[in-house]
Every structure is written in structure tokens, then in C-alpha cells.
Amino acid sequence: MEEKNISCASHEAVAASQQKHGLTRRSFLKWAGVAATVPTLGQLVACAPQAKMADTGSDDAPAPALEDEGEWKPYRCFRLNCSASCINYALVKDGQVVRVKTDDRNPDSEDMPQQRGCLRGQAKMNHVYGPDRLKYPMKRKNWEPGGDPAKINGELRGKDEWVRISWDEALDIIADELTRIIGAYGNEAVIRAGLYPNPVLTALGGSQGGCGGNSQGGWVYPSSMMTGYQNLAGYYGAYLYNDRLDILNAKLIVLDGNNPSWSALGYPNKVLLDAKRRGAKIVGINPFYNSGLGAIADEWIPIRPATDAALFIGCAYHMIENDLQDQAFLDTYTVGFDADHMSEGADPKDNFKDYVLGTYDGVPKTPEWASEICGVEPEVIRSLATDMATIKPAAIFSCSAVTRGFRGEQAAQAFFTVG
Ligand code: SF4
Incomplete structure (x- = not known):
């Protein structure tokens, strides 16, 4: 396979930024070389303008030949909102990444496709060699620790050196x-950056995470709590589904809010x-008919943005009304579905089934009720509910995309309940 080398189109901009930040190319390479010793290559790769990156001793000297020198090392993308797990390699020479390429372990074929990375993954070198990267600790000049108001100089935040x-x-x-x-x-009083627990702060007694009510906040926490899986491994949803290859066994695949050829490049x-070729029916629920659905979907269900909760609750009504739910499973493995299976101390009236049927609030959550909110025709909701309940095995996917709205967590709760 021809090597897919990345040469950075914007290295002039990088050089200008280096100059602005007082970095010489030589000092820049020196710290970058240190960074490049970090073993996970997601932490050391960026778009290396090869001739410019090589330390030739002079800005005007020609770049040395790179082929057959250095060592190709695998690296992985980290925390890019992407779990495609593509295979990428970096050519490391004298402690510096000078070139990247993607999977060329075997010829690309239908039976053994190369797991090629996208340009985003191959541009990870920008994270390492970016001139704005912090390389050492810094402190605001007029701030002193200790909490003395006279030494904090809070009015200088954002302006201080x-x-x-x-x-x-x-x-x-x-x-x-x-x-x-x-x-x-x-x-x-300790607020950590980001969503995930910090082991050090946890050992000190805990901290507060920064987490909104939508996106990850609407997806990770409800899904973790409803399924019992804590996301201690650090990647949301990592254990909520079967292995990717198990999709090949599905006869029905529902993609709620997904656009796989756009947002999950590579192997997925x-x-x-392949599942489609094996005969799986693929249904996409999405406000717009995107490239991913265009490639694989048998049926597209357009929906108003951020109304997926109503759609799934309407599906639940149809399943309950027609006794399509797997009652034995619900009785054995879940709590909260009906009044007889509530967690200790919970009000039996708060059960899901009576909410859907409108037993106490007088509002049955029929497909017609759902249709008013989500815009999907009642008959389409009934058909979707029947498919999800009767075509087995089914693989039903959703994601944090559908929770990016007001009370986004409701979509996650409705999705996992129906699942
Ligand atoms: S699709 Fe791109 S970002 Fe995602 S793992 Fe592959 S190379 Fe990395």
C-alpha cells in the first residue's frame, strides 16, 4: 500500500505562531523531542511538516532523507469522541515524530480490510508539536497561594502575566x-476539570465534576446508572453494547441519532x-437523511431534534398495549417497570408502565401522543415498536447526540428502558 504521509499544509502558520511565542525552531524541537518519548503515540503525534521538522542545524539547510531511518511505532487516538480504534503508525527518528501512516499490515481486501485512520487521527502530531502546548507549570504572576484576598488579585484574572x-x-x-x-x-469545594473521576482527588475524599445536563451528562450518567455499568475505564458507553462483530448476527439494526460513515469512521x-449484506434490516432515526444512512439504511425515520424520548415512550406504549415486552426478563433483571418490581423505598406509583399507560396522570403516552411531540407518524411508531420487539436478535443503538438538548437525559432513560 502506498504510504499516506501527512505533510502539514499550515506549517507556515505554525512557524509564525512559534515566532510569536518566542520559540526558536531548535528549542521547539528540543521539548517536542522530550514529548515524543511518551509511549502512547496519541500523545506524541501531530502533523509533521517533514523538512521543517527535522533539526538540520540551520533553517535553510536541506532536509535529510527520512526513508529507512527511524522506527515505525503504532499509536492510538485518544479521547477524540471516536472509538473506531483505527491503526496508525508514526516514524520516530531521534526522538521526534517525522512521519505518520496508517494501516498497511496486509493488502486491503473485503475479507481483511485495512483499519485505516482518518485525517483527524493522523493529525494527532499537532497536539504534540503545537506551539501553544503547555510544556511546564506556569502561575499567574500576581496570584499567591494561601487564600489571602490581598494576594489573590482576582481582578487580574484574564489580564495578568x-x-x-x-x-x-x-x-x-x-x-x-x-x-x-x-x-x-x-x-x-474541589471542582475537577471534566467528567470522569480523578483517582487522586477521590483518594482525598472526592471532588465535583464539571458536567452539564446534556451530551455526556445526559448520556453517560443515565446509561451508567440504568445499566449498572460505571464508566471507570474512562470512555463513555464502552461497555454498554456487545462486541462490534456481534452486529453481524443481528436481523434488525436501529441507529438512533447515528451517522456512522460521518462520525465513526473506519471499521464500524x-x-x-456487512450486516446489511447478510440480510439485516437497518433503520435510521435522525432529523436529516445523512451520508451514513444513505449508505446502509433500509428505512429512514425523520424526527424532530431532541424528541427521541417521546418516540421511545410511544414505542413502549405499543409494546405494552400488545403485550410484546419480555415480561420474564423484566421481572427477573430489572426494577421499576411495574408496581410489583420497585426498588426498596420507591413509591409504587412511580413505575414506568403506569406512567406510559397514564394510570395516574390521565395521559396515556400513545403513539398519537408521541407523534405530536416528535413528528413521527403514529403508524411508523407502531411499526418501529413491533420491529424492535419481534425481530430477534436486534441491535439498537443510540448515543449522546440525542441527549444534546433540554432534559436530554430523558432520551437516554427512554432508550435504555425500551432496550
Ligand atoms: S476514525 Fe480517525 S479519530 Fe477515530 S480512531 Fe480512526 S484515526 Fe482515530
Whole structure:
């Protein structure tokens, strides 16, 4: 296979930015080389303009030949909202990444397709070699630790200068401030960046995560709590589905909010296509008819954005009305479906079945009720519900895309309940 080398189209912009930030090319390469010793290549690859990146000793000297030098090392993409797990390699020479390529272990074929990365994955070198990357600890010049209002100078936030400090000083400040703040205000006063637990902060008694009510906040937490899976591995939804290759056994595949050829490049789309060739019926629920559905879907169900909860609750009504649910499974493995299977201390009237039937609020959540909200015709809702309940095995997918709206978590709850 021809190597797919990336040469960065914007290296002039990078060079200008380096100049702006006071970095010489030589010093830039020096720290970048240090970064490149990190073993996970997701942390060391970026778009390397090859001739410009090689340290030739002079900005005007010609680039040395790179072929047959260095060592090709595999790397993985990390935290790109993508779990395609493509295979990428970087050519590492003198501690620096000088070239990247994707999977060429075997000739590309239908039986053994190459797991090629996309340009986004092959541009990871920008993360390492970007001139704006922080390389050492820095502190706001007019801020002092200790909590003394006279030394915080909060009015300078966003305007103050930054000064470089040593790692020892940085670690001392962090340790002392955490100790001081937890002692004075409790662990609730420690707010960590991001969604996932931080083991160090957890060991100190806990912290608060930054998490909104939609997207990951609407998807990860409801899905984790409803299925019993905690996402300790750090990737949302990682354990919520069967193995990707199990899709090949499905006779029905429902993609709620998915656009696999757009947002999950690489191998997943191939698996869906193979499942289709094996006869699986593929249904896409999406506000727009996208490229992924165009390639694989047998049926497209257009829906108003962020109304998936209503659609799935309408499906639940049809399933309950026609006794299509697997009652033995529900009785054995779930809580909350009906009044006889509630968790301890819960009000029996809060069960899902009576909510759907409108037993207490007088509002049956019929397909007609759902249609008013989501815009899908009642007969289409009934047909979808019948398919999901009767075509087995079925693979029903949704994602955080559908929870990116007001009360987005409702979509996740409705999806997992119907699943
Ligand atoms: S599709 Fe792109 S971003 Fe995702 S794993 Fe593959 S190379 Fe990385």
C-alpha cells in the first residue's frame, strides 16, 4: 500500500505562531523531542511538516532523507469522541515524530480490510508539536497561594502575566492548596476539570465534576446508572453494547441519532455494511437523511431534534398495549417497570408502565401522543415498536447526540428502558 504521509499544509502558520511565542525552531524541537518519548503515540503525534521538522542545524539547510531511518511505532487516538480504534503508525527518528501512516499490515481486501485512520487521527502530531502546548507549570504572576484576598488579585484574572515555575513549586502549591481548601470548605469545594473521576482527588475524599445536563451528562450518567455499568475505564458507553462483530448476527439494526460513515469512521461502517449484506434490516432515526444512512439504511425515520424520548415512550406504549415486552426478563433483571418490581423505598406509583399507560396522570403516552411531540407518524411508531420487539436478535443503538438538548437525559432513560 502506498504510504499516506501527512505533510502539514499550515506549517507556515505554525512557524509564525512559534515566532510569536518566542520559540526558536531548535528549542521547539528540543521539548517536542522530550514529548515524543511518551509511549502512547496519541500523545506524541501531530502533523509533521517533514523538512521543517527535522533539526538540520540551520533553517535553510536541506532536509535529510527520512526513508529507512527511524522506527515505525503504532499509536492510538485518544479521547477524540471516536472509538473506531483505527491503526496508525508514526516514524520516530531521534526522538521526534517525522512521519505518520496508517494501516498497511496486509493488502486491503473485503475479507481483511485495512483499519485505516482518518485525517483527524493522523493529525494527532499537532497536539504534540503545537506551539501553544503547555510544556511546564506556569502561575499567574500576581496570584499567591494561601487564600489571602490581598494576594489573590482576582481582578487580574484574564489580564495578568504568566510566569514559569518549577515542578516542585507547582506540586507544593497544589498539595498545600488542596489541603487548605478541603480543610476549610470540604471536598465539595474541589471542582475537577471534566467528567470522569480523578483517582487522586477521590483518594482525598472526592471532588465535583464539571458536567452539564446534556451530551455526556445526559448520556453517560443515565446509561451508567440504568445499566449498572460505571464508566471507570474512562470512555463513555464502552461497555454498554456487545462486541462490534456481534452486529453481524443481528436481523434488525436501529441507529438512533447515528451517522456512522460521518462520525465513526473506519471499521464500524464496514461491519454495518456487512450486516446489511447478510440480510439485516437497518433503520435510521435522525432529523436529516445523512451520508451514513444513505449508505446502509433500509428505512429512514425523520424526527424532530431532541424528541427521541417521546418516540421511545410511544414505542413502549405499543409494546405494552400488545403485550410484546419480555415480561420474564423484566421481572427477573430489572426494577421499576411495574408496581410489583420497585426498588426498596420507591413509591409504587412511580413505575414506568403506569406512567406510559397514564394510570395516574390521565395521559396515556400513545403513539398519537408521541407523534405530536416528535413528528413521527403514529403508524411508523407502531411499526418501529413491533420491529424492535419481534425481530430477534436486534441491535439498537443510540448515543449522546440525542441527549444534546433540554432534559436530554430523558432520551437516554427512554432508550435504555425500551432496550
Ligand atoms: S476514525 Fe480517525 S479519530 Fe477515530 S480512531 Fe480512526 S484515526 Fe482515530
